[in-house]
Amino acid sequence: MARFPKPAEGSWTQHYPELGTGPVSYEDSIDPEVYRQEREAIFKRAWLNVGRVEQIPRKGSYFTKELKVANTSIILVRTGSGDVKAYHNVCRHRGNKLVWNDMPLEDTSGMCRQFVCKYHAWRYDLDGTLTHVPQEEEFFDFDKSRYGLVPVHCDVWEGFIFVNFAPTPEQSLREFLGPMVTALEGYPFASMTSRWCYRSEVRANWKLYLDAFQEFYHAPILHGNQTPTAYTRAAEEAGFEAPHYRIEGPHRLVSTSGVRAWEMPAEMRKPIEEICQSGLFGPWDKPDLGEMPAGLNPAGCDPWGLDSFQLFPNFTILFWGQGWYLTYHYWPTSHDSHIFEGTLYFPQPRTPRERVAQELSAVSFKEYGLQDASTLEATQTMIATRAVRHFLLNDQEILIRHFHRETAAWIEEYQRKTAGV
Structure with missing residues (x-):
């Protein structure tokens, strides 16, 4: 208009x-x-601001965001290359919430080299790749490269971190902002x-x-x-x-x-x-x-x-x-x-x-x-x-x-x- x-x-x-x-x-x-x-x-189609880059200032820093309106929890992390990435906060093994502290329904933050599931110790690197599975030989036709964390569309504008839950966003973040x-x-x-x-x-x-x-x-x-x-x-x-x-x-x-x-x-x-x-x-x-x-x-x-x-x-x-x-x-x-x-x-x-x-x-x-x-x-x-x-x-x-x-x-x-x- x-x-x-x-x-x-x-x-x-x-x-x-x-x-x-x-x-x-x-x-x-x-x-x-x-x-x-x-x-x-709306909330599964629009770009949503979930924080700022100062919350994840260095490699391995992360925070989680509980988003009941989108029926999910997400992890925002600074990767080794300095990128900001977002993933659904769910382990690919049995669906346990991957990152949480004492209260699983509350936001949390911290520093890590990898994400380790509290249930069976599956490990994921900062780029979301599955790197370790205990007793891996007991799984059937198992290829770890296919079971990384599920990514969420993520982009940054002026230090503000946005995510989008659409399978394919209808607009880029910049187009959406106008x-x-x-x-x-x-x-x-x-x-x-x-x-x-x-x-x-x-x-x-x-x-x-x-x-x-x-x-x-x-x-x-x-x-x-x-x-x-x-x-x-x-x-x-x-x-x-x-x-x-x-x-x-x-x-x-x-x-x-x-x-x-x-x-x-x-x-x-x-x-x-x-x-x-x-x-x-x-x-x-x-x-x-x-x-x-x-x-x-x-x-x-x-x-x-x-x-x-x-x-x-x-x-x-x-x-x-x-x-x-x-x-x-x-x-x-x-x-x-x-x-x-x-x-x-x-x-x-x-x-x-x-x-x-x-x-x-x-x-x-x-x-x-x-x-x-x-x-x-x-x-x-x-x-x-x-x-x-x-x-x-x-x-x-x-x-x-x-x-x-x-x-x-x-x-x-x-x-x-x-x-x-």
């Missing part, structure tokens, strides 16, 4: 007439059959190695939490208690509208202006923010990251707050104007539950003060994230009653309208392609 600047008297939605303006259904967030279809039509996302190339992701991670099991459909971050219409209300009363009331009356939305293929972007906290009146800042010189938008001292890629701040906001790039289906990269970024992942576990992962990335702190400033930003993010999540289970339980079947969306919620339409389109396309199979 083309990019349109928003005219002062116009709207965003009018530029995407195929999305419509009428009430929408949330049946896709409460129907177990839709969830089953999403697993096959120009809007690849215009971010050159951002210093690799230097952002100071990291904080949050993980939560949420009793709500994965799309509902993703929707919460696709508009800022809620910000003056839901997050109002984070600011002084007078400011909150003024914000509620004035409202808030992001200056730029963009839709390209299955992906979406919302960009917005920001605040220079250090220029605000002191009574609008919390004492801890004064002490640490930091807050939700990040440390007040912005690092010198060099020239930013052309894809950032498309509206030319000054001051610029953030850009939220939402990569279909379940991955968000959110860039903050103060020189750091975070990611969101939403991993479905059922039609009414998912695992949310939030990860914050900063440059390595040079001083204790910089470290404390980053920690305050991480804690502030957690507080706001909890507020965003606070409505989800209540929403899930009430839309599941079907007492109300259609819901209104305003012009600022155009990305929500597109996202649900896109998931339905992927299901429809998959059903059409497989109808004759």
Whole structure:
């Protein structure tokens, strides 16, 4: 879809007439059959981000990822040649999970020269080749070269590791990402190695939490208690509208202006923010990251707050104007539950003060994230009653309208392609 600047008297939605303006259904967030279809039509066809290369920095380093939505566990490993490869985490002998520690259903990581099955000690090298079988002579017509680990399609973009579970991916990773996302190339992701991670099991459909971050219409209300009363009331009356939305293929972007906290009146800042010189938008001292890629701040906001790039289906990269970024992942576990992962990335702190400033930003993010999540289970339980079947969306919620339409389109396309199979 083309990019349109928003005219002062116009709207965003009018530029995407195929999305419509009428009430929408949330049946896709409460129907177990839709969830089953999403697993096959979306999560086994789209490119999925599962981590970053910094998690496997050297030969033999690995991590596993439990992906209930794809009904599998995978191993990501740095091979001897420096490549990043992915395999299904299953031994070819009796189907035991190959790599796990104390709890077989939890992610793990480590270093090794080879993978050894805990059950019968079959061994595989870092390239997935079966190298050793105890009492090999007792097997029948056995050729080890035919029984390596089952590979998963894997590719890396800007340090982000993606996998694809289709027998043959319909697009290369770069084609799937498209120009809007690849215009971010050159951002210093690799230097952002100071990291904080949050993980939560949420009793709500994965799309509902993703929707919460696709508009800022809620910000003056839901997050109002984070600011002084007078400011909150003024914000509620004035409202808030992001200056730029963009839709390209299955992906979406919302960009917005920001605040220079250090220029605000002191009574609008919390004492801890004064002490640490930091807050939700990040440390007040912005690092010198060099020239930013052309894809950032498309509206030319000054001051610029953030850009939220939402990569279909379940991955968000959110860039903050103060020189750091975070990611969101939403991993479905059922039609009414998912695992949310939030990860914050900063440059390595040079001083204790910089470290404390980053920690305050991480804690502030957690507080706001909890507020965003606070409505989800209540929403899930009430839309599941079907007492109300259609819901209104305003012009600022155009990305929500597109996202649900896109998931339905992927299901429809998959059903059409497989109808004759």
